[in-house]
Amino acid sequence: NHLRDDLRQTTLKALNLAKHTITIHTYALTDRAILELLQKKALDGVTIHIYYHKNNNAHLTKYHKDNLYFHPILGKGLMHEKWIVIDETFCLFGTANLTPSSLSMHDNFLLGLHCPGLAKALSKGGSTDFKQKFGDQNFELFLLPHPNALGKVINTLESAKKTITLALFTFTHPEIINTLL
Numbered sequence: 001n002h003l004r005d006d007l008r009q010t011t012l013k014a015l016n017l018a019k020h021t022i023t024i025h026t027y028a029l030t031d032r033a034i035l036e037l038l039q040k041k042a043l044d045g046v047t048i049h050i051y052y053h054k055n056n057n058a059h060l061t062k063y064h065k066d067n068l069y070f071h072p073i074l075g076k077g078l079m080h081e082k083w084i085v086i087d088e089t090f091c092l093f094g095t096a097n098l099t100p101s102s103l104s105m106h107d108n109f110l111l112g113l114h115c116p117g118l119a120k121a122l123s124k125g126g127s128t129d130f131k132q133k134f135g136d137q138n139f140e141l142f143l144l145p146h147p148n149a150l151g152k153v154i155n156t157l158e159s160a161k162k163t164i165t166l167a168l169f170t171f172t173h174p175e176i177i178n179t180l181l
Contacts, residue, residue: 007096007110008103011084012037014112018086022048023123025081028097035063042068049123051081081143085123089116095167109167115139154179 008031015022015037022041029035029052042048042065050060054072064070084092096108118130118141129148130141142149150173157164157179164180171177 005110006104007094007108008033008100010110011092011098011103014084014086014090014092015041017090018046020046020087021085021123022046022087023051023085024049024098025051025083026098027053027080027082028099028102029060030099031103032100034098035060038068039063039065042066053080083122085119088119088123090114091119091122150175 012033015034018041022038029050038048038050046067048068049071050069051071051073052060054074060070082094082096086092091113092110093113094108094110096102096106096110102108115132115134117132121130129143129146130139132139140152142152154175157176
C-alpha cells in the first residue's frame with residue numbers, strides 16, 4: 001500500500017488463477033469480494049482450506065460450500081500468519097489481513113513467489129522452516145515460533161553491508177533493535 005498498489009485487486013487476481021487448490025492462513029478474513037471469489041472457486045471445484053484465528057471470523061461458516069473448508073486455530077495467543085498458497089506452486093506472503101481496511105487503508109505489503117517446493121511444504125502443513133536457492137540468492141523462511149529464527153535474523157542483520165529493509169507491524173524486540181543500532 002505504501003506504493004499505492006491495490007492489494008485487494010492483486011490478491012483477487014492471484015486467487016482467480018487457482019485451478020486446483022488454495023490454502024490461506026490469516027488472522028482475519030472479512031473482505032466480501034475475496035470471500036465471494038473463494039465461494040465461486042469452490043463451486044468450480046477448487047479445494048480451499050482457510051486457517052484463521054479462533055476469535056475472528058465467526059461469520060465465515062455462512063460461506064460454507066463443498067470444497068471450502070474452515071479451520072479455526074485454537075492455539076494460545078494470537079495467530080498472525082498471513083500467507084496464501086495457490087495450486088501448490090505460488091505463494092503470497094504479506095502483512096495484510098484479508099479485511100477491507102487492511103487491504104486498502106493501512107500500509108501493508110504483499111510478496112509473491114513462484115516456488116513449488118515451498119508452496120507444497122506450506123500447504124501440507126509440514127515444515128516451519130524452509131531453505132532454497134534462487135539463482136545466487138539463498139532464501140529462508142521461518143514460521144514462528146521457531147527456535148532458530150531470532151538467531152538467523154540477528155546473524156543476517158549483522159552481515160549486512162549496505163542496506164537493511166524491514167517490514168514490521170510492531171518493532172519491539174530489544175536484540176533486533178540493539179543489532180540495528
